[in-house]
Amino acid sequence: MKILVIEDEPDLRGAIVQSLEKEKFLVEMAATYSSAIDKVEDYDYDCILLDIMLPGGNGLDILQELKKMGKADSVIIISAKNSLDDKLTGLNLGADDYLTKPFHLAELNARVKSVLRRKNFTGQNVLHLNNLEINFDNRTVFIEGEELVLNRKEYDTLIYFVSNKNRLVSKTALAEHVWGDNTDDADSFEFIYSQIKNLRKKLKESRAEVEIQAVYGVGYKFIVE
Amino acid sequence: MKLLNRTLVYLSGVLLLLLAVWATIFYFEMLDEVYDSIDDGLDNYKTVIIQKAQTDSTVLHKTEFAESNYSIHEINAGYALQFKETYNDTQLYMQNEADYEPVRLLTTVFKLDKKYYQLQVISSMVEEDDLIEDLLYSLVWLYLALVASILFINNLLLRRIWRPFYNVLNQLRNFRLGKENKFTPPPTNIKEFKVLNETVDSFISHSTEMYNSQKQFIENASHELQTPVAISINKLELLAERTGMDEESLMIVGSVMQNLERLTRLNKSLLLLSKIENRQFSTDGPVNIQDIVTKLVSGFEDLAQYKEVTVLTDYQNELTPPMNRDLAEILTGNLVKNAILHNHTGGEVVISVYADSLIVSNTGGSTTLDESRMFGRFYKQSADNASTGLGLAIVKAIVDIYGFTVKYSHSGSRHTFIIIFS
Numbered sequence: 001m002k003i004l005v006i007e008d009e010p011d012l013r014g015a016i017v018q019s020l021e022k023e024k025f026l027v028e029m030a031a032t033y034s035s036a037i038d039k040v041e042d043y044d045y046d047c048i049l050l051d052i053m054l055p056g057g058n059g060l061d062i063l064q065e066l067k068k069m070g071k072a073d074s075v076i077i078i079s080a081k082n083s084l085d086d087k088l089t090g091l092n093l094g095a096d097d098y099l100t101k102p103f104h105l106a107e108l109n110a111r112v113k114s115v116l117r118r119k120n121f122t123g124q125n126v127l128h129l130n131n132l133e134i135n136f137d138n139r140t141v142f143i144e145g146e147e148l149v150l151n152r153k154e155y156d157t158l159i160y161f162v163s164n165k166n167r168l169v170s171k172t173a174l175a176e177h178v179w180g181d182n183t184d185d186a187d188s189f190e191f192i193y194s195q196i197k198n199l200r201k202k203l204k205e206s207r208a209e210v211e212i213q214a215v216y217g218v219g220y221k222f223i224v225e
Numbered sequence: 226m227k228l229l230n231r232t233l234v235y236l237s238g239v240l241l242l243l244l245a246v247w248a249t250i251f252y253f254e255m256l257d258e259v260y261d262s263i264d265d266g267l268d269n270y271k272t273v274i275i276q277k278a279q280t281d282s283t284v285l286h287k288t289e290f291a292e293s294n295y296s297i298h299e300i301n302a303g304y305a306l307q308f309k310e311t312y313n314d315t316q317l318y319m320q321n322e323a324d325y326e327p328v329r330l331l332t333t334v335f336k337l338d339k340k341y342y343q344l345q346v347i348s349s350m351v352e353e354d355d356l357i358e359d360l361l362y363s364l365v366w367l368y369l370a371l372v373a374s375i376l377f378i379n380n381l382l383l384r385r386i387w388r389p390f391y392n393v394l395n396q397l398r399n400f401r402l403g404k405e406n407k408f409t410p411p412p413t414n415i416k417e418f419k420v421l422n423e424t425v426d427s428f429i430s431h432s433t434e435m436y437n438s439q440k441q442f443i444e445n446a447s448h449e450l451q452t453p454v455a456i457s458i459n460k461l462e463l464l465a466e467r468t469g470m471d472e473e474s475l476m477i478v479g480s481v482m483q484n485l486e487r488l489t490r491l492n493k494s495l496l497l498l499s500k501i502e503n504r505q506f507s508t509d510g511p512v513n514i515q516d517i518v519t520k521l522v523s524g525f526e527d528l529a530q531y532k533e534v535t536v537l538t539d540y541q542n543e544l545t546p547p548m549n550r551d552l553a554e555i556l557t558g559n560l561v562k563n564a565i566l567h568n569h570t571g572g573e574v575v576i577s578v579y580a581d582s583l584i585v586s587n588t589g590g591s592t593t594l595d596e597s598r599m600f601g602r603f604y605k606q607s608a609d610n611a612s613t614g615l616g617l618a619i620v621k622a623i624v625d626i627y628g629f630t631v632k633y634s635h636s637g638s639r640h641t642f643i644i645i646f647s
Contacts, residue, residue: 009452009456012452012459015462015463016459019459080448080455081448101451101455102451102452102458102459102485102489103455104458104462105459105462105463106462167466168462168465172482172486179527179528180524191528191532194531195527215475216472216475216476217475217477217478218465218479219479
């Protein structure tokens with residue numbers, strides 16, 4: 001899987017690249033408008049992370065180019081400006097997703113994998129993870145052929161973990177992803193413990209060969225051996 | 226008291242005094258002139274009678290006024306010689322009026338054929354009480370007419386003259402910083418009003434400029450902060466993933482991350498506030514509040530369960546205010562979230578939807594919140610450092626741009642927020 005990161009801020013670009021490389025993706029970078037245009041014209045990418053404000057031009061113009069080439073659907077816009085107009089323009093130009101800075105690396109992972117799943121899987125969108133079988137189309141999970149019944153939030157939590165397997169998932173990242181903007185107060189994150197406890201219990205009872213590990217002070221790690 | 230009427234009060238006081246003084250002087254002047262004229266007449270009459278007496282001796286025997294207006298008595302010489310001519314006011318019984326009426330009486334002496342006679346001549350007098358009464362009535366009418374015409378002129382003429390002033394006043398009264406209202410100086414050729422226009426205009430444009438640059442600063446600062454915060458959070462996430470991190474280090478990393486996340490929330494809330502105040506949200510049309518509440522309640526289900534708070538809904542009527550959907554969600558969401566978070570174990574939240582209002586009430590502490598400060602920025606009721614203290618400020622900002630009202634009340638341990646959508 002080849003991913004292009006178009007971002008002018010070197011530190012941020014570095015962190016994104018490092019995180020994506022941990023997922024075993026092949027990552028390329030572009031720091032300016034012209035180098036980005038060159039890359040998208042010359043190569044094919046499975047996913048493109050696109051910053052809107054770039055030296056030398058507007059990221060939305062790159063998106064326009066990509067749309068002409070029919071490649072806009074693999075684009076995730078990353079912007080410091082949580083502007084509704086930019087978001088609408090971007091999505092109207094065919095971008096797949098829109099992510100506002102600052103974001104969690106776990107969230108970026110989840111978004112990238114969601115794009116890749118939609119792009120690359122034809123027919124049954126199914127993922128096998130040890131003895132877990134996840135059907136993304138039906139939102140069902142089977143463990144050794146037996147269905148693991150999860151409510152909507154438990155399913156979303158599990159998928160988030162799956163997208164970030166063996167990676168660190170912070171409490172905030174998880175809460176924002178699953179419970180949305182409604183849970184943006186740190187003290188309300190305490191309740192996530194009880195939510196995770198339930199999911200962990202269900203996985204354990206079904207003898208799933210995965211484990212949700214608490215990372216002291218930070219969050220969780222979904223361990224898949 | 227209105228400016229126009231204030232001048233009227235002063236003018237009517239001054240006029241009253243002026244008219245009273247004028248009337249007194251006028252009265253005595255007139256009376257003096259009347260006496261003068263009557264006395265002249267009496268004097269002339271006297272001369273005529275004396276001349277007549279020299280030719281007609283019957284005149285000398287007329288001792289009663291009766292049908293004529295003079296009487297003659299013979300007097301001794303000694304009395305006559307020291308007599309001085311006098312004019313007196315006296316009363317005489319008048320047949321026609323059947324009453325004693327004031328008359329002017331001239332008493333004089335004359336000598337005829339070595340005999341001395343006293344002559345008394347009378348003339349009908351002005352009735353002073355009648356005169357005063359007439360004068361007073363005329364004056365009262367004059368005074369009233371004057372006051373009425375001043376009132377009339379004030380209200381017609383002055384009002385027209387002062388129109389630019391009232392126009393400025395009205396514009397200033399409706400002026401709110403940050404709202405889309407411009408000052409349009411009313412046309413005038415009065416110098417003072419021109420100065421007023423210029424002063425108000427420059428004052429308003431200066432304030433607006435200041436306000437806008439301050440808002441712009443908040444927005445820019447928030448944007449500029451996002452990239453370094455993003456880098457810091459992402460690098461910490463990578464750091465925390467490194468093998469060999471001990472628990473203590475992870476705790477520190479986690480704590481730094483949480484604080485950066487708090488900074489992010491603060492930043493986002495400030496940006497949101499400034500966008501609301503800049504009116505960057507368009508109205509989507511009627512938004513069904515009931516749908517939003519239903520969605521919110523299911524979204525907050527886990528949190529409410531964890532806090533052991535019961536959330537009850539009471540849908541009385543459809544409530545569909547015309548507004549931006551995102552703002553409606555933020556408005557409702559902030560109130561409901563506060564109601565769940567600032568609650569106690571086993572407490573409850575009641576969300577009621579009426580045709581023109583949304584009521585969110587919750588059980589909580591028994592102390593009343595400071596209503597004058599609670600909608601301000603960074604208001605925190607406790608040392609709970611996780612909250613941004615901007616939730617209610619955002620509620621207020623949304624309510625303000627749409628001209629809705631938000632009210633808070635507290636009784637017992639129940640806190641109630643009411644949004645009136647009109």
